[in-house]
Amino acid sequence: MPIDDYEILESIGSGSYGECRKIRRRRDGRLLVWKEMEYGAMTETEKQMLVSEVNLLRELRHRHIVRYHDRLIDRQRYVLYIIMEFCEGGDLSAIIGQHKREHRAIDESFVWKMCVQLASALQVCHTRSKNGRGAVLHRDLKPANIFLDSNRNAKLGDFGLARVLNPDNAFARTFVGTPYYMSPEQVNYLTYNEKSDIWSLGCLLYELCALRPPFIATNQKELAVKISKGVFQRIPQQYSEELNDLIKLLLQVDEFRRPSIDQVLDHPVVQRRGAEYL
Numbered sequence: 001m002p003i004d005d006y007e008i009l010e011s012i013g014s015g016s017y018g019e020c021r022k023i024r025r026r027r028d029g030r031l032l033v034w035k036e037m038e039y040g041a042m043t044e045t046e047k048q049m050l051v052s053e054v055n056l057l058r059e060l061r062h063r064h065i066v067r068y069h070d071r072l073i074d075r076q077r078y079v080l081y082i083i084m085e086f087c088e089g090g091d092l093s094a095i096i097g098q099h100k101r102e103h104r105a106i107d108e109s110f111v112w113k114m115c116v117q118l119a120s121a122l123q124v125c126h127t128r129s130k131n132g133r134g135a136v137l138h139r140d141l142k143p144a145n146i147f148l149d150s151n152r153n154a155k156l157g158d159f160g161l162a163r164v165l166n167p168d169n170a171f172a173r174t175f176v177g178t179p180y181y182m183s184p185e186q187v188n189y190l191t192y193n194e195k196s197d198i199w200s201l202g203c204l205l206y207e208l209c210a211l212r213p214p215f216i217a218t219n220q221k222e223l224a225v226k227i228s229k230g231v232f233q234r235i236p237q238q239y240s241e242e243l244n245d246l247i248k249l250l251l252q253v254d255e256f257r258r259p260s261i262d263q264v265l266d267h268p269v270v271q272r273r274g275a276e277y278l
């Protein structure tokens with residue numbers, strides 16, 4: 001059984017769509033992770049979509065996208081195992097939580113590093129749509145879906161499966177947690193598009209600086225109103241005006257005024273402050 005090729009180590013948390021476990025590949029001792037996804041309750045269409053989604057993701061090879069290695073299927077237990085690279089630095093959500101507890105700001109240099117590395121990962125996905133190969137929109141860019149390797153380089157994880165596992169209820173999936181990063185166009189039930197990922201990137205950079213999302217509320221309705229208005233406090237004064245200006249650019253309510261991912265990476269300040277991290 002291919003599953004026996006791996007030694008199962010500890011659970012490292014439940015990913016967005018299933019249990020994540022650290023594993024060791026027996027043939028070379030390499031540390032990896034696998035995400036367990038039960039597909040028993042899926043329709044044939046959903047299963048087909050999941051297979052094509054995973055195949056698509058296996059094509060996404062980029063230094064700042066979590067590398068998909070393989071997939072195993074346990075047909076007796078109806079479980080799909082997606083085997084991916086191990087990111088020993090954990091996820092950004094834990095990093096933000098730690099800084100918050102310790103009342104310690106995240107260095108601006110790290111924010112710029114995350115900015116350029118995640119933007120370059122998004123560029124690969126958004127560019128696919130231009131090449132007619134089908135866009136892979138992340139749809140769920142948030143701290144819990146961004147992982148760090150041993151050199152604290154960003155790795156974008158948990159791709160596009162949302163479209164499959166919650167085909168018609170992106171809001172339902174989004175509403176599983178509090179949808180802090182939902183864009184104005186999503187709030188207004190318009191389509192999710194590349195510019196929605198740009199909005200989420202802005203929310204993420206904001207949260208790295210302020211240690212809280214730009215829009216917070218006590219309920220979903222109030223949150224939706226705040227997101228639609230797009231009014232938020234400046235990031236803490238210790239962060240530069242140029243970082244504040246970039247975040248304001250990404251968090252424009254009108255998606256047509258938001259930059260494309262190419263424009264973000266071509267932005268002179270991003271070029272200057274981020275070049276060393278690419």
Ligand SMILES: CNC(=O)c1c(C)[nH]c(/C=C2\C(=O)Nc3ccc(Cl)cc32)c1C
Nearest residue numbers: 012013015084085086087088090157158
């Ligand atoms: C407490 N958990 C962790 O520190 C942690 C570590 C060391 N790694 C992870 C997560 C992943 C990891 O290490 N590789 C991954 C590939 C895809 C996805 Cl969706 C998640 C991971 C986590 C959540």
